[in-house]
Amino acid sequence: MTGRQSLRLLGLITGMVLSGCAYGLDFIPEEKDSPRSSWPVTQEILRSLQEREAAVTSLQAVLDLTVRRRETQEYRQEVVAIERPDLIRLESIGWGGFTSLVVASDGRRLIAHALLENIFIEGSATPDNVAAITGLRVAPAHLVRLLLGLPPLSVRMEKTELYGPDDDHAYLLRGQESPFTQRLWLSDDDLSLLRGELYDGTSLRLRFRYSPAGHGLRMLFLEEPFKQLTVEVSYRSYNVNPDLPRELFRIPQPAQGARVVNLDAGLAPLLRFP
Incomplete structure (x- = not known):
């Protein structure tokens, strides 16, 4: 798959996240002024995200990688x-x-x-x-999902909370898949996945974000904060769903x-x- 069609498709898949929502979970508290999204809005958003994810397997x-580790x-x-x-x-x-x-x-x-x-x-x-x-x-499944433009964890209805949108025009989605927890920020414009964090218990293991790279492509940035390791991933060429x-x-x-x-x-x- 090449050309404009594949560029549009890659731009689509890098904005996908899974669906699900629930209340009363044992998360690290958010800021007091973070508004919870209403249940009808949450259902509509998560249903749309689930439909998007089904399009990529x-x-x-x-890939071109730029690896930075401390001063190297x-x-x-x-x-x-x-x-x-x-x-x-x-x-x-x-x-x-x-x-x-x-x-x-x-x-x-x-x-x-x-x-x-x-x-x-x-x-x-x-x-x-x-x-x-x-x-x-991370587990292999986490890495697979991130390279597909998806959040590292599946987002299930009973283990997800949705907040916002906030002043930065982003929704905050939080989900659990024991022992991991993820926090995701989604654009309130097209629900594309902007950035996220992956926790093991309460320990931050990974930060990631997606950034436009021209012609509809998006770059992936991974950061392991404890080891001061960052990996910048750009797609030189690709074939979706082969x-x-x-x-x-x-x-x-x-x-x-x-x-x-x-x-x-x-x-x-x-x-x-x-």
Whole structure:
């Protein structure tokens, strides 16, 4: 999918969030002057958001990444294939266009294979293990959804609250999916997803926001505040809702002679992506 049609579609999917609403949940209190949206308005907004999300399930793209960690900065190019709910494959492109690193998850297992060094890292697809490789403490499903322009958590009717709009013309949507909580800010104009925060309990794990990048494209910014890590993601090319072969997400066995690092055994990885 290319041209104006695909640009419009990508602009659409990066403004999507899921539906749901409920009252009386155990959230961190908002500011006292934050108005709760009425139940009819909440239902209408969440129904519209749910219809939008149903339009996107998978993505194949070439991404340009700018990674900033404290005082260092690095540029990378990645080929990504993702499919909801939690299938993901990332390939780092090195000099000469050769693949230097493969990261893949089938939702249950996670691997990272550095081809040149022949280092094979494996473990359960937990947020802790994802953090050991990427620096971002999220589950594969969180990352898949963010790259599709969706919030990291599903928003369910019984575990969501809606506030606003506020003086910045944005609605605040909050939802839970144990042990995580998310706060999302949506434009009151077209309900596009502007920015958000992901918490593990009461600890802030991730900030993210979307920003226009010309021709209807939107850039994704990820920030891990504790480790002072930020990742800027721009879409060089993409194909929305492709039919992706299952082999892309199959977890391979370590190559012969590979140095194997088992994350579940508490071993530290010898490389880091991004």
